[in-house]
Amino acid sequence: MVPNVTMDRQLFLRIHPDDNVLVALQDLAPGTEITFEGKHFSVLSGVKAKHKFTLEPLEAGGEVRMYGVLVGKTHIALPQGETITTQNVHHAADPFTLGERKLDWRQPNVSAFQDRTFLGYHRTNGTVGTANYWLVIPLVFCENRNVLVMKQALEEKLGYRKQSRDYEPEVDQLIRLHQAGATVEDILNADIAADREQGVGKRLFENVDGVKFLNHEMGCGGTRIDSDALCGLLAGYITHPNVAGATVLSLGCQHAQASILREEINKRDPNFDRPLYIFEQQLMGTETNLIQRALSHTFAGLMKANEQRRTPAPMSKLCIGLECGGSDGFSGISANPALGYVSDMLVTMGGSVILSEFPELCGVEQELSDRCIDAPTALRFMELMKTYNARAEADGSGFYANPSPGNIRDGLITDAIKSAGAAKKGGTSPVTAVVDYPGVANKPGLNLLCTPGNDVESTTAEVAAGANVVLFTTGLGTPTGNPIAPVIKLATNTKLFARMPDIIDINCGTIIEGTETIEQTAHRILEFVIDVASGITQPKAVQLGQDDFIPWRRGVSL
Structure with a gap:
């Protein structure tokens, strides 16, 4: 609020x-x-x-x-x-020190949602997924091509290819125009909008939402800190409640070893019991042998994953990641405080929320540290903020350099202005945990997760930390999503909602216009979240197949 x-x-x-x-x-x-x-x-x-x-x-x-x-x-x-x-x-921002605990907060009325449930996938470790995916992951960038080979082999045959990705009909029209003698001017002025069938083909495995193929540019050639962090991030995805199992491709000689990945999985889930198939190319010999075995094991894993069904789960099993990107001057007074109210509602019902993007908490450190449940937690937050900013300043780009040209054009002219509005997503409840990347941050209550302000890097990290739904506010428009967690986009203003209906799910501009209160908007958001978590509604990012995945290198990224 x-x-x-x-x-x-x-x-x-x-x-x-x-x-x-x-x-x-x-x-x-x-x-x-x-x-x-x-x-x-x-x-x-x-x-x-x-x-x-x-x-x-x-x-x-x-x-x-x-x-x-x-x-x-x-x-x-x-x-x-x-x-x-x-x-x-x-x-400029106020200095911050360890202060007194300020844990009193006004819990919102949640009577309309207290007994509500969503339909999710229950895992043996007690978490509940809002989706059911199979992962194909490279441990090192050298395996990216093999992951793409598997994608080409599996995606369309299993009924998971998104028609919205296919712009071949438009290219066909351009070719026909060229062959008919069209000039450059004709091509530039041509209407090439093509009719196409909507949706995807019938899925072979009805209870598996998709096979997700994650590529990245890490795993070797960088620092050991980065390769170890990559293993932790990938372990977060493999053990995620939205994931039924995984196929992992390893070259063999890289820094990010399969043994490190297994250790990271064990840290997150000591009794991990989902199918996990790891193939090392240097041991298996030919590419044909690697791909054929990976395909057969993946298919067998999908058969197991398809046995699972959605069943009711309490609201306390939701873990929501809070994101903003392409922020504008209305973000901090419409969509972000509406998310803050949603956060307080979910915390009241025993759920978890994750607030990240530490460069965008500059200026509100005192408030957040005072809200930490105890002094060690507050000191941990303060240490991470100071260390991160000092590292950035050493490279000539402190938190003050965070606002983008688009932010500035729309009124967010200093990092502290941007940050003070961004922090509203976290509501008013006490901070129950402070976690460094790439850790798990799904403790009931408000979790602070150290990530960059980079939208995709931060969303990628929040999902690895346990978010099974992500709420993403934007004032300028941001076409992004995540491979395994549904990302719901919220517009801070009605003009954006009307201009980009293909990527925005919810309009919060009603708050600015005075036709809806923050509380009313929050209730509307939470109703939408329940439908998405139950598989009833697909947000635009899922419909469009926006599967953005970027691990954070622990170098400076704002």
Whole structure:
């Protein structure tokens, strides 16, 4: 939730009583009259929607505060009503120290969901999957081609190829135009939209949602820290509740050894009992021998996986990953706080949520560390934040460099402004665990997972940590997903929802427009999550086959 919000539904919003800037809800022309809490002034330079302007005069070096925290300091003196930009404000954030525990929080009313269930796949280790996939994974990039060979052999024959991936009909039309003598101008102006059958062919294994083929560029040639982390990440996917079993291709001589992978699997699930087939090419000889044996074992594993059925599971078995990408100036006041309310609801019902992207927690360290359940947990969070930022600064790119050009164009001009809004996804509940990459972060309650702000790297890590559903907010539009966990996209504004309906599932712009409260939006989101977790509804990322998977190299990535 966003407490203490003061909003003029037509013009502007103040997020917190301590803020000295207002957020424009629509484009404000120079001279627009503002009346607020006894203050009467005019907008000076004009303010685009989502951008901020000063509520009071600020001296050079003066503090800019949003969400009740320091988000920047001025380069020059700014008069009342002036737009804040990268030219007149730079990133700044309050220092943080170990403080007193602040664990009191107001639990939301969850009576509408308390006795609800979703239909999931129950694993013997007590986790519940929202899907049932088979994995084919390379331990090293040298095996990527063999993984693709298996994909070409299996995907269409088993009924898992997405028609939406196939743009061959459009290419056929272009070829026909060329053969008919079309000019370059004709080609550029041609309408090549093609009719195609929707959906996929009939699946051979009805209870298996798909075979997912994961490629990456790691496993050897880098640091041992990275190859060990890769084994941990892959172990997180193999033991994930959405995975029925896995086929692993190894070359044999690489840093990421099969023995290390098995150790990482054992750490996560000592009684792991799902089918796991590991093939080492240097021992098996020919590619033909490797592929034929991998195919036969994968097919046998799919037969076993197909024996499983969805059965009811309580809401406490949901573990939701919280992500944002392509953020805009409305992210922190619509979709992100709506996710925060969903997070608090799920925590109240005994579920788990994962908040990651540590560069996007810069500026709210004090609040989050104070919410940690005990001092050691708080110190762990503070240590990870300081170490990560110091490593980034040593390479000349601290957290201050996190906002992208798109973020800045849409009003997120400092990392602290972006971070303060991004942190709203985590709600208000106590932090029950702080986990470093690529660990497991599925403890009931709010988990903090150290990852980069890079959307795909962070989502990849959250799923390895145990998220069986991911909620992803975006203000600019981000076409991404995950191979094994459904990724639900939420638009922060109605214009985006209308412009990109093929990749966005839910509109949170209703909050900005005043037609829906944060609580009402959160209830709508959670209803959608239940349908997705039960296999009733497929989010757009699943429909489009957006299977993005990027392991994090422990070098600097913001």
